[in-house]
Amino acid sequence: MLLTEASVLGTKSAAKLRAEHLGMVYDRDGESLPVLEDINLDVDDGEFVCLVGPSGCGKSTLLNAMAGFLSPTSGSVRIDGEVVTGPDPRRILVFQDRGVFPWLTVEGNIGFGLSKLSRAERTQRIAHYVKTVRLEGFENSYPSDLSGGMKQRLQVARALAVNPDILFLDEPFGALDSITRVIMRGELLRIWQTERRTIFFVTHDIDEAVQLADRVVVLSSRPAQIKDVLTIDMAHPRNISSNRYLELRDELLKQIGLAYEI
Amino acid sequence: MKLFERLRPLLLVAVLLVIWEIAIDLHPGNILPGPIAVAGGILDLLQHGLLLKYVVASLFRVTWGFALAVFIAIPLGLALGWYRRGEMAFNPLVQIFRPISPLAWIPIAILWFGVGDLAAIFLIFVGCFFPLLLTAMNAVHNIPADYINAGRNFGLSQRAFVSRILYPAVIPQLLVGLRVTLGVAWLVVVAAEMISVNSGLGFLIVDARNAGNRYDLVVAGMVIIGFIGLLLDLGMQSFERTKSFRWINSEG
Numbered sequence: 001m002l003l004t005e006a007s008v009l010g011t012k013s014a015a016k017l018r019a020e021h022l023g024m025v026y027d028r029d030g031e032s033l034p035v036l037e038d039i040n041l042d043v044d045d046g047e048f049v050c051l052v053g054p055s056g057c058g059k060s061t062l063l064n065a066m067a068g069f070l071s072p073t074s075g076s077v078r079i080d081g082e083v084v085t086g087p088d089p090r091r092i093l094v095f096q097d098r099g100v101f102p103w104l105t106v107e108g109n110i111g112f113g114l115s116k117l118s119r120a121e122r123t124q125r126i127a128h129y130v131k132t133v134r135l136e137g138f139e140n141s142y143p144s145d146l147s148g149g150m151k152q153r154l155q156v157a158r159a160l161a162v163n164p165d166i167l168f169l170d171e172p173f174g175a176l177d178s179i180t181r182v183i184m185r186g187e188l189l190r191i192w193q194t195e196r197r198t199i200f201f202v203t204h205d206i207d208e209a210v211q212l213a214d215r216v217v218v219l220s221s222r223p224a225q226i227k228d229v230l231t232i233d234m235a236h237p238r239n240i241s242s243n244r245y246l247e248l249r250d251e252l253l254k255q256i257g258l259a260y261e262i
Numbered sequence: 263m264k265l266f267e268r269l270r271p272l273l274l275v276a277v278l279l280v281i282w283e284i285a286i287d288l289h290p291g292n293i294l295p296g297p298i299a300v301a302g303g304i305l306d307l308l309q310h311g312l313l314l315k316y317v318v319a320s321l322f323r324v325t326w327g328f329a330l331a332v333f334i335a336i337p338l339g340l341a342l343g344w345y346r347r348g349e350m351a352f353n354p355l356v357q358i359f360r361p362i363s364p365l366a367w368i369p370i371a372i373l374w375f376g377v378g379d380l381a382a383i384f385l386i387f388v389g390c391f392f393p394l395l396l397t398a399m400n401a402v403h404n405i406p407a408d409y410i411n412a413g414r415n416f417g418l419s420q421r422a423f424v425s426r427i428l429y430p431a432v433i434p435q436l437l438v439g440l441r442v443t444l445g446v447a448w449l450v451v452v453a454a455e456m457i458s459v460n461s462g463l464g465f466l467i468v469d470a471r472n473a474g475n476r477y478d479l480v481v482a483g484m485v486i487i488g489f490i491g492l493l494l495d496l497g498m499q500s501f502e503r504t505k506s507f508r509w510i511n512s513e514g
Contacts (some may be wrong), residue, residue, distance in 0.1 A: 067415075069411060087414045089415065095408045095411070101430070102509055110428075112416060
């Protein structure tokens with residue numbers, strides 16, 4: 001019985017990434033603190049999904065559970081029908097900062113997950129991703145010599161280099177200044193459109209979500225449940241002054257419980 | 263301009279030496295030998311072949327005591343820092359031993375090893391062991407969680423994890439700890455040599471006083487200790503600046 005169920009979920013039509021009745025309860029000094037409650041979510045192959053919600057609601061917890069860094073208290077996460085039991089190079093998490101290794105050069109960081117490849121293949125793969133994230137000329141620089149935006153591009157390159165199916169990004173542009181952040185969104189979209197990976201992106205920035213995502217998942221405050229899933233029915237490049245954009249953004253703000261008048 | 267800036271500290275030393283000499287000349291007595299007398303003392307030691315012999319003896323003890331502490335305390339500290347349960351078990355013991363001055367171990371060292379090199383080496387070992395152990399433990403605690411998670415994410419084996427994440431991540435803090443602890447070792451060797459051996463710079467100082475109040479030799483010994491301490495520190499600094507640690511110096 002179980003076997004057939006798994007094989008059904010494993011078929012092409014099933015979601016790439018699926019959370020089923022996912023629940024997470026933290027233990028704080030003996031008291032149980034429910035963080036996530038009955039999260040059900042499907043993400044399709046190649047889809048760009050953003051996760052938004054009030055701060056402290058459990059966005060990062062959900063992301064970490066999806067990526068295998070935390071085991072859920074109840075329910076499960078499946079990738080291609082297979083239950084996630086831990087982190088795996090087939091799905092890479094990109095951190096907000098402190099993600100790249102300061103002791104490795106740009107090349108060393110991008111090649112970090114490639115030790116099983118032959119030297120020639122590795123060199124070629126590194127060169128490709130140096131180019132993809134536009135770090136040409138910095139191959140031998142250490143991260144301390146790079147700007148914040150370059151470091152995040154480097155982290156994305158290191159993640160892509162191991163050829164993962166899914167990229168999990170945990171507020172990757174949260175520590176950048178607002179101009180760099182806008183540039184980075186464009187870069188990420190360009191990379192996503194050429195590389196076509198499934199992206200699961202946590203952000204606290206409503207505009208970021210509307211600019212990037214195919215669908216935006218809104219979490220409620222703790223214990224977090226999925227409040228709404230909003231499809232962003234706009235083709236890229238998106239006009240951020242268009243009525244549709246503003247409608248979608250206002251809808252999201254309303255969902256989160258924010259007035260859009262200050 | 264640049265040359266002058268480099269020479270400025272030396273100039274200050276020269277001025278102070280002159281003041282010292284003048285002060286001693288104006289008030290002759292038994293307070294302190296002047297710099298010229300001290301220089302004479304150093305020359306004296308050189309001529310008798312004692313200077314080199316004593317310096318080598320002290321450095322020999324420091325090398326062994328320090329190296330033993332490095333090779334035992336650092337792996338142990340890294341392991342304890344990583345396995346929190348081990349640390350919880352060991353921590354009370356470490357906290358009790360840590361405040362005991364290495365000098366308090368002198369009678370025990372003599373009891374176990376007699377008067378000789380081994381006793382001095384043991385004292386240096388004890389003096390370096392606990393600071394290095396704590397440095398290594400704290401270095402592991404301070405590894406940012408993101409480095410550890412990134413390492414796990416890329417599916418490293420346990421061995422690869424140690425060599426490619428744990429080791430490079432603790433290096434900056436270990437280097438600082440090593441430099442400080444080498445200074446401690448140099449402090450301890452002098453004290454150890456005053457009591458438990460009959461060679462070395464510490465012995466020189468005690469011996470010069472006991473055998474005829476040669477205070478010029480006492481101060482000469484102190485000056486040499488200071489110089490060698492400085493050289494050791496400079497050596498550690500240039501080690502930190504080697505190419506493989508280049509990323510540390512520009513970090514921040």
